Amino acid sequence: xxxxxxxxxxxxxxxxxxxxxxxxxxxxxxxxxxxxxxxxxxxxxxxxxxxxxxxxxxxxxxxxxxxxxxxxxxxxxxxxxxxxxxxxxxxxxxxxxxxxxxxxxxxxxxxxxxxxxxxxxxxxxxxxxxxxxxxxxxxxxxxxxxxxxxxxxxxxxxxxxxxxxxxxxxxxxxxxxxxxxxxxxxxxxxxxxxxxxxxxxxxxxxxxxxxxxxxxxxxxxxxxxxxxxxxxxxxxxxxxxxxxxxxxxxxxxxxxxxxxxxxxxxxxxxxxxxxxxxxxxxxxxxxxxxxxxxxxxxxxxxxxxxxxxxxxxxxxxxxxxxxxxxxxxxxxxxxxx
Amino acid sequence: xxxxxxxxxxxxxxxxxxxxxxxxxxxxxxxxxxxxxxxxxxxxxxxxxxxxxxxxxxxxxxxxxxxxxxxxxxxxxxxxxxxxxxxxxxxxxxxxxxxxxxxxxxxxxxxxxxxxxxxxxxxxxxxxxxxxxxxxxxxxxxxxxxxxxxxxxxxxxxxxxxxxxxxxxxxxxxxxxxxxxxxxxxxxxxxxxxxxxxxxxxxxxxxxxxxxxxxxxxxxxxxxxxxxxxxxxxxxxxxxxxxxxxxxxxxxxxxxxxxxxxxxxxxxxxxxxxxxxxxxxxxxxxxxxxxxxxxxxxxxxxxxxxxxxxxxxxxxxxxxxxxxxxxxxxxxxxxxxxxxxxxxxxxxxxxxxxxxxxxxxxxxxxxxxxxxxxxxxxxxxxxxxxxxxxxxxxxxxxxxxxxxxxxxxxxxxxxxxxxxxxxxxxxxxxxxxxxxxxxxxxxxxxxxxxxxxxxxxxxxxxxxxxxxxxxxxxxxxxxxxxxxxxxxxxxxxxxxxxxxxxxxxxxxxxxxxxxx
Numbered sequence: 001x002x003x004x005x006x007x008x009x010x011x012x013x014x015x016x017x018x019x020x021x022x023x024x025x026x027x028x029x030x031x032x033x034x035x036x037x038x039x040x041x042x043x044x045x046x047x048x049x050x051x052x053x054x055x056x057x058x059x060x061x062x063x064x065x066x067x068x069x070x071x072x073x074x075x076x077x078x079x080x081x082x083x084x085x086x087x088x089x090x091x092x093x094x095x096x097x098x099x100x101x102x103x104x105x106x107x108x109x110x111x112x113x114x115x116x117x118x119x120x121x122x123x124x125x126x127x128x129x130x131x132x133x134x135x136x137x138x139x140x141x142x143x144x145x146x147x148x149x150x151x152x153x154x155x156x157x158x159x160x161x162x163x164x165x166x167x168x169x170x171x172x173x174x175x176x177x178x179x180x181x182x183x184x185x186x187x188x189x190x191x192x193x194x195x196x197x198x199x200x201x202x203x204x205x206x207x208x209x210x211x212x213x214x215x216x217x218x219x220x221x222x223x224x225x226x227x228x229x230x231x232x233x234x235x236x237x238x239x240x241x242x243x244x245x246x247x248x249x250x251x252x253x254x255x256x257x258x259x260x261x262x263x264x265x266x267x268x269x270x271x272x273x274x275x276x277x278x279x280x281x282x283x284x285x286x287x288x289x290x291x292x293x294x295x296x297x298x299x300x301x302x303x304x305x306x307x308x309x310x311x312x313x314x315x316x317x318x319x320x321x322x323x324x325x326x327x328x329x330x331x332x333x334x335x336x337x
Numbered sequence: 338x339x340x341x342x343x344x345x346x347x348x349x350x351x352x353x354x355x356x357x358x359x360x361x362x363x364x365x366x367x368x369x370x371x372x373x374x375x376x377x378x379x380x381x382x383x384x385x386x387x388x389x390x391x392x393x394x395x396x397x398x399x400x401x402x403x404x405x406x407x408x409x410x411x412x413x414x415x416x417x418x419x420x421x422x423x424x425x426x427x428x429x430x431x432x433x434x435x436x437x438x439x440x441x442x443x444x445x446x447x448x449x450x451x452x453x454x455x456x457x458x459x460x461x462x463x464x465x466x467x468x469x470x471x472x473x474x475x476x477x478x479x480x481x482x483x484x485x486x487x488x489x490x491x492x493x494x495x496x497x498x499x500x501x502x503x504x505x506x507x508x509x510x511x512x513x514x515x516x517x518x519x520x521x522x523x524x525x526x527x528x529x530x531x532x533x534x535x536x537x538x539x540x541x542x543x544x545x546x547x548x549x550x551x552x553x554x555x556x557x558x559x560x561x562x563x564x565x566x567x568x569x570x571x572x573x574x575x576x577x578x579x580x581x582x583x584x585x586x587x588x589x590x591x592x593x594x595x596x597x598x599x600x601x602x603x604x605x606x607x608x609x610x611x612x613x614x615x616x617x618x619x620x621x622x623x624x625x626x627x628x629x630x631x632x633x634x635x636x637x638x639x640x641x642x643x644x645x646x647x648x649x650x651x652x653x654x655x656x657x658x659x660x661x662x663x664x665x666x667x668x669x670x671x672x673x674x675x676x677x678x679x680x681x682x683x684x685x686x687x688x689x690x691x692x693x694x695x696x697x698x699x700x701x702x703x704x705x706x707x708x709x710x711x712x713x714x715x716x717x718x719x720x721x722x723x724x725x726x727x728x729x730x731x732x733x734x735x736x737x738x739x740x741x742x743x744x745x746x747x748x749x750x751x752x753x754x755x756x757x758x759x760x761x762x763x764x765x766x767x768x769x770x771x772x773x774x775x776x777x778x779x780x781x782x783x784x785x786x787x788x789x790x791x792x793x794x795x796x797x798x799x800x801x802x803x804x805x806x807x808x809x810x811x812x813x814x815x816x817x818x819x820x821x822x823x824x825x826x827x828x829x830x831x832x833x834x835x836x837x838x839x840x841x842x843x844x845x846x847x848x849x850x851x852x853x
Contacts, residue, residue, distance in 0.1 A: 203719070205706060205715060208698070208702065208705055208717065209705070211694070211698075212691060212698075215694055216690070218687060218688045219687075219691055220702070222648075222650060222689070223702045223703045224670055224674030224703050225702065226669065283693070
């Protein structure tokens with residue numbers, strides 16, 4: 001009597017060619033970026049000298065190179081799911097690098113405590129962003145741009161603009177080590193952070209409340225969701241992820257520098273939007289963001305191996321973002337009409 | 338009204354649909370639709386939500402061109418591949434969701450899409466203003482063209498949209514549920530304007546769920562059911578009961594819920610002299626357990642504002658609210674929900690549902706905490722959530738492939754059922770419904786009413802805001818009527834009649850301060 005199959009059994013006479021076309025378009029809109037990734041892998045496998053692209057070491061290198069971007073990008077994915085925006089993540093990562101190294105080398109703080117303080121600092125930056133946006137009602141772009149700029153100032157003030165070097169070996173070993181199965185620690189850490197974020201977003205009440213807030217904040221509030229808290233939580237998580245990535249970056253570089261993490265902002269946002277064109281109809285999600293990060297890094301790595309000039313690698317990066325999102329959007333539109 | 342005999346002689350219809358079919362995905366939305374729209378008439382399209390009226394209008398508007406079949410205008414075959422083509426053919430469409438640009442004034446909104454430019458490529462306002470003034474005169478605008486459309490009432494906004502159609506010299510104006518959000522008096526005014534338009538040669542297609550106005554206003558009526566035309570009425574008056582059975586496909590009996598013998602429980606909610614400093618001035622009412630209490634009155638009388646203030650979506654500044662004998666003043670809806678309140682809001686699509694999320698997501702959202710494994714392990718048991726959603730969706734007979742379907746793919750009636758189903762899980766002590774059957778078809782409406790009654794019988798205190806007096810009569814044990822922010826009267830049991838309600842709604846509260 002209810003929840004029955006609504007499709008009528010006599011619809012078969014509707015042109016099968018049109019249906020096939022619709023199915024093809026739906027596949028392109030959902031799996032287009034994945035297909036593009038597979039095509040890239042195949043091309044580079046063939047074109048790279050001696051098939052060096054597919055060497056296990058090279059594949060691990062791609063994943064390592066993706067790790068930091070993936071951690072930042074998946075954190076900021078939650079902010080975008082909540083319907084907001086965060087421009088401060090790159091600067092937060094930079095500050096985290098300066099802070100964690102400075103605490104150790106200037107203040108002599110033990111490694112675990114330095115990391116803890118830095119992560120807390122990242123969460124505080126996220127909290128300030130969240131309070132400004134959710135409580136004071138400041139536009140997210142304005143609030144996070146302002147906070148991010150202030151964070152740059154804090155980084156300069158704390159480090160006097162000088163790179164902080166001479167770090168404990170145990171600290172640099174975090175990012176450079178290969179503790180388990182010979183796989184770089186960065187990859188393990190990326191997997192752990194991403195799994196936690198995925199579970200948080202897709203399997204906890206908080207995650208559902210963040211989704212509901214982004215999907216329709218009026219409806220969410222009237223259903224009893226504290227939309228302000230959901231947004232604040234998302235900003236805090238993004239701040240924590242940015243701090244983790246900044247710590248790992250300084251561990252990898254063996255130094256803390258004021259602008260070392262700034263570039264992650266655009267890379268992360270590009271990956272998030274690239275990911276929104278993957279698997280789910282234009283929605284931001286963790287797995288999509290990971291795929292977005294991987295495509296960009298596979299492209300960079302492969303183009304490097306093939307011997308393409310650097311300028312072209314950036315053209316590729318921008319091009320694939322616009323192309324993939326546009327293709328998915330157009331395919332979706334035609335599939336629906 | 339046109340003279341039936343002469344217009345029947347006009348051989349060429351303005352629009353003729355022949356075997357128009359349209360399907361979306363697997364679902365056949367329209368099947369071999371054939372009928373004609375005579376020029377200079379008001380043509381009513383009626384049917385349940387999802388019956389195909391809106392789809393047909395979208396075919397005509399060039400939004401979703403038909404898969405097969407033909408459309409003729411003035412006897413000539415036309416192809417309407419896009420909305421621009423529809424506009425060039427003199428067809429104008431006014432949709433349920435208003436298409437005015439907020440922040441723009443009346444003139445700019447009316448001129449939208451009008452390519453009047455000077456030789457230099459700039460917009461030539463002077464002829465447009467002249468034309469707009471003529472249109473304003475014809476429609477009897479009571480506001481200047483420089484007024485921002487946000488500042489107008491819903492009824493006046495409709496006039497602006499009709500004005501836009503006239504600016505574009507439309508021959509046919511299709512209106513999708515124009516009166517759904519209008520009060521009875523505003524609707525009357527709109528009817529008069531439609532009659533004037535038709536008398537001066539325009540043709541109006543009128544989609545409405547208010548069957549009284551359809552039988553009253555329309556010259557011809559076409560009834561849709563399940564994507565087909567089930568009845569075509571040309572130039573004759575139909576009784577409402579016949580119309581209802583054509584829509585539903587069977588005779589609908591009006592359920593008697595036996596309100597004289599209800600077993601009234603304890604007082605649950607008492608609202609005493611509540612005001613919000615704006616729309617709500619002085620509202621008092623009592624809801625007991627097991628009782629359905631209605632709030633009637635005109636649109637704009639402060640009813641929605643009152644319940645939102647009680648629910649914590651806004652604040653009340655004077656008076657008090659007591660729940661189970663204790664004073665409460667919720668600062669956020671989440672506090673109300675935690676205390677045992679639930680709200681089904683008026684604006685289903687804007688405030689009630691997540692259209693891009695699944696039915697299960699929509700239903701479970703207010704009760705996520707009871708889905709987790711444990712407090713320490715806050716992980717959601719999604720399969721349990723789905724079966725739970727499925728169970729309540731069955732209770733309200735949601736028609737959908739599965740609870741994984743997106744809420745946005747459902748018809749209006751089914752969306753409303755989903756919005757209500759959310760509160761069937763662990764039902765709240767107080768359930769508030771704002772316009773529960775607006776934009777809901779006749780059959781689904783009866784089902785929605787059954788669900789509301791069943792909730793009350795299980796002990797909930799139910800508060801229903803409705804502009805539809807027939808709904809209040811059918812549903813409520815007690816009805817309070819609000820006028821200009823004050824409760825002007827209370828009706829109970831057999832006193833609740835459409836006449837009494839209408840009377841109280843237009844009553845001046847000064848003359849009859851504390852009725853009942």
